[in-house]
Amino acid sequence: MLSTEPETRGVVRSYDLQGLERERAFDEITRVAAFVCGTPIALINFIHSDRQWTKAGVGLELGDVPLSESVCACAIQQSDAFVVPNLREDRRFGHLSLVGGEPFLKFYAGVRLETAEGLGLGMLCVLDNKPRPAGLSAEQVEALNLLAKSVMSHLELRRASTKLAEREKRFRTILDAVPQKIWTARADGTHDYFNKRWYAFSDAQPVESHGDRWLDLIHQDDRVRVQARWRHSIATGEDYEIEYRLRHNSGEYRWMLARAQAIRSKNGKIERWLGTSTDIHKTKTVEQALAVREQHYSGLLEASAVVVWFAGPDGTVTHSKGWTELTGQTDQEYLGLGWLRAVHPEDQARVVPIWEAAQASGSFYQAEFRVKSRNGGHRWILASAVPIHDASGRLREWVGSIVDVHDRKLAEQQLYASKERLRLAIETTALGIWDVDLISGEREWSPEAKAIMGLPADAPLTRNTFLDRLHPDDRGQVEASFYAASSDASLTYEGTYRIIRADSGEERWVAATGRTLLGIDGRPSRKIGTIQDITAREHAKIILRASEERLRLALQASRMIAWEQDLRTNFITRSDNAIGLMGMGSAPLSDVLDRIHPEDRGLREPRPNASQTPYISTVLGSEWDAPDSSSPQISTTFPCGMHSRWGRSCVLRCPKSNGCASLPRWRCLCRLTPWHNRTRGLGAGERGAAAPARRKLCSVAPRSISPPLKQFVAFEACGSVQTFSTLMQPVRAREPGRRGRRCRSRFEGMC
8 A cells, every 4th residue: 555545645644754854763774775785875754645655764865855756656666675777778667867877876775664454654665876787685674674663663763753842732732621620640649741721720839839838738737647548549649629729819718629649550559649629618608607507597586486396207396496486385295196186276187187298298398377366366377398318219307487478468458459459440440551571572551441442351562552552643743752772861751642442443542651670680571550541531621722712703703791809819711702801801809909999999898808708899880981970879789698798889980901091991899799600699589689789770871871781790609719700792872961973782700
């Protein structure tokens, strides 16, 4: 088999022939070959792929030679020694440049460099520039074969060393990659290797770790113990295992678990030790903490109200701590199954089967029930127990605890009652509730919420379920408020929107509220809110707005003013058209009084005390352009209600607030104090006394107002704020003593 064949190339590469530099050992072999054969030239040539190159030689430097110019390429095909007495006369080689030209080679003899697998790698050959018809003697051929074997032995040794070095490198690479501190030691216990994890942990250098110097890194309190245990393993060959504290690169000593095993030869002799050091500092710290907690737990049980009890494999109580303090039963009374006598009679039939089922299955036991309290009455407790088994798996005993959960049970009952009240309130008000988990994306709507939207009870809920049902004109507003995802958005929001029901396509009005809840990281984690159908309320608002608009138009068309006085603040609110008709809008009462003509202000009666029944004044007005005579005085009195207050009517002059102070306007003022609902509160005699006064006023009024008044004013009481409605309409009026001129009559409120 030749090294040029594809299936042999891997074997050739294992010898790394191309990477080998000239070596003294090979050069000495060629000198010996030339000496033994008596030739001036001896070469070690290797053949691979399409070329031949010289590894070592004496008498000739060839370098790389194409196979077409190589004698060895032909010789390697032979298994025995290949001898050509005269290359010049041999038709296979006479045309070669090394034969026909310098160095004019004439003689060639060579033997194969062959691997143990029979693969020919090259030739060990001797050459001469003179022909040698006798060739080589048998001894010379044998010497060449021995020298060829020496070449192969050297190559095999080099390959083995290379493989060993690669294996060592690979082994150490693996050891460095293992998340463990690994070390090795010679048979005598001398440490000679530590992996990178060791050096990274200890921050020590190899000179500080090899030999016995690694002991200096161990805590001084553990050093003697570790050294003694390591020497014992070296002497006996036993596995090495010990816990100790090793200095960390931070200066802290951390607990380590060191283990080592001996690597033995076939005859059982210890060759090396392979060991590991595991950082168990956390485990050790936990163990120490657990020991402390064990003490704390024991003390806590003694100091707390938790009852601890123990029972045998058959379920009978053998011992308890705290049961007597809880129930008042003595040890003799609760042992065995005597504890059942302290259980509430209504709970015994439920508790016993649960305890028996736990015993039968050997599983965890837990039950809530009431027990008789030491102070009387019964209290809720939570009893738990776990089975304890021995090493063989057999049930050894039960260990349990009892916790007083009476307060929690009462709170649960109160919470249940609150939930029931909430449920009834929601059902009564038809209020829907929605809830969105922003982390998991889970959504939940109450049945009322789905009913409002016209969705079936099993309808799937997504982010767009509500958006898809919104009126197109309201969708953008909802997305900007309810669907804002940033953490700096408003946490509470509400709005009124229109929806299109999914079942009927009907347009409905809903009021929606929401609140964003933040998680512990300050980011939104949940949204919850309500939705309510307010279609009837919105329709009522529309009707009210239409009614108000009709009233506004009526007041504007009839040049009438509607007003209202708050008797607590004396502020008068007027309709919007007051500015156009009076030159003033809503204002305090004092602003109105300032507009009365100075000569007429004394005609007003003093205002009653605030403690008396509230009153209100009205002005029945007729306007004249420029009166040139004294104003007519109409003075009359009549009883008004059960409090027998009196009223007076008179004509006052008030300047109109339009900048024309030279053209005063006249008002007919009638003050009534206090008022009642028309005259229904008057007795028969009072109504009779009031009738002449009203007839007198109405008989005088036609002088300036026509037609005659049939009803003056109607009052209504609304708490502390009194309102009234005027029954006057714009009419034609005339000034006393003058021909009739067009004017308008109206009521104006004053005090």
